[in-house]
Amino acid sequence: MTTMDTAFDRMAPKLSPGRLFNFSAGPGTLPESVLRRAQEDIWDIFGTGMGILEHSHRGKAYDRVLAEAIADCRRLANIPDDYEVLFAQGGATTQCWMVPANLLPDGRTADYFNTGKWASDAIEEVHHYGKVHVAGSSKETRYDHIPTPEETKHSEDPAYVHFCWNNTIAGTEWQRLPDTPGKSFLVSDASSNIFSRPLDVTKLGLIYAGAQKNLGPAGTVLIIARKDVIEKPVRDLPKMQRYDVLAQNESRYNTPPTFGIYLIGQMLKWKLSWESAPGKGDALANIERYNREKAKIIYDAIDASDFYIGAARPSDRSLMNVTFRTPSEELDKLFVKQAEKEGLDGLKGHRMVGGMRASIYNSFPREGCEALAQFMREFERKNG
Numbered sequence: 001m002t003t004m005d006t007a008f009d010r011m012a013p014k015l016s017p018g019r020l021f022n023f024s025a026g027p028g029t030l031p032e033s034v035l036r037r038a039q040e041d042i043w044d045i046f047g048t049g050m051g052i053l054e055h056s057h058r059g060k061a062y063d064r065v066l067a068e069a070i071a072d073c074r075r076l077a078n079i080p081d082d083y084e085v086l087f088a089q090g091g092a093t094t095q096c097w098m099v100p101a102n103l104l105p106d107g108r109t110a111d112y113f114n115t116g117k118w119a120s121d122a123i124e125e126v127h128h129y130g131k132v133h134v135a136g137s138s139k140e141t142r143y144d145h146i147p148t149p150e151e152t153k154h155s156e157d158p159a160y161v162h163f164c165w166n167n168t169i170a171g172t173e174w175q176r177l178p179d180t181p182g183k184s185f186l187v188s189d190a191s192s193n194i195f196s197r198p199l200d201v202t203k204l205g206l207i208y209a210g211a212q213k214n215l216g217p218a219g220t221v222l223i224i225a226r227k228d229v230i231e232k233p234v235r236d237l238p239k240m241q242r243y244d245v246l247a248q249n250e251s252r253y254n255t256p257p258t259f260g261i262y263l264i265g266q267m268l269k270w271k272l273s274w275e276s277a278p279g280k281g282d283a284l285a286n287i288e289r290y291n292r293e294k295a296k297i298i299y300d301a302i303d304a305s306d307f308y309i310g311a312a313r314p315s316d317r318s319l320m321n322v323t324f325r326t327p328s329e330e331l332d333k334l335f336v337k338q339a340e341k342e343g344l345d346g347l348k349g350h351r352m353v354g355g356m357r358a359s360i361y362n363s364f365p366r367e368g369c370e371a372l373a374q375f376m377r378e379f380e381r382k383n384g
């Protein structure tokens, strides 16, 4: 039995009757308090007699929603003034081309790490604008690890270095930051691990995260970018494709996804509430501690058994997506089916990796990890 940190009991997510443990990789589970609050604010926000869905994106109520979301984001991640906090549409996938469109000059090369499907999707879009160099890859070993420094070879003078911080499908996560040769800077897809642990944004030029894993509803993207990096696109682009236009217009050049940004704001407030764990550190440090406990419960169950096989190299294991399998595909199928009957939903692995995947984002309760570990032990006893 793992020793649990009871300091988090007050803010930790809980499961209410009628709800399932939702292990879905995305869209993922959201905290009940956030969903309840959204229900109220859809009816009437700030006592205005109108709901958030109905307010103008240039009106006072939305001004407040946006200003609070940005301020809360800055406080949560300690984001300095020379960085913009932006919200865009089109999911993380749109950022796959917006990044090279805005940041990669003609004829220049950008370095990318190929660590899984989302990383390789990003790589495939670069050629529209410039050259791509794969600085490291784990494709040969089915993306089971993050390329080591020894496995890394940068290009001569990259414009920037892109990495996918947490590989949602393979279940691996960068535990260090890649190098940045010459004048290059880091760009990261942090969709599936944003604000799951402390991060130093000043080490990166641009971070983007689709909201539906750790931040809110699908479609909306959070972008944190150093001002000089996005000051001017490297080529002539339509306005909707430009970071500088997004920034100059406070993320509302056109009608923004107001509800998505509202809900990200509520998620940021929920994350900030972790500041108040008695005698503990800042919010993200507390969230990390809770996430580590959660992941350990499931990884321990894998490691304690000869029946389950973890898909990721232990040193690169993700805190957010735990990937594993049984000795056979038939048993994997049975596992997923029986787990569902026990109220453990969404455990089927991605078709690229197979097996099982437990996605345990920030809003996922620790009790669900315990329930899964318990189920794993019983399943092994019956089928091992």
Ligand SMILES: *Cc1c(COP(=O)(O)O)cnc(C)c1O
Binding pocket: 026, 090, 091, 092, 093, 094, 118, 164, 166, 167, 168, 189, 190, 191, 192, 210, 211, 213, 218, 219
């Ligand atoms: C889910 C995910 C994406 C895709 O996001 P969309 O919102 O569907 O575009 C990209 N990158 C990572 C790391 C993801 O987990």
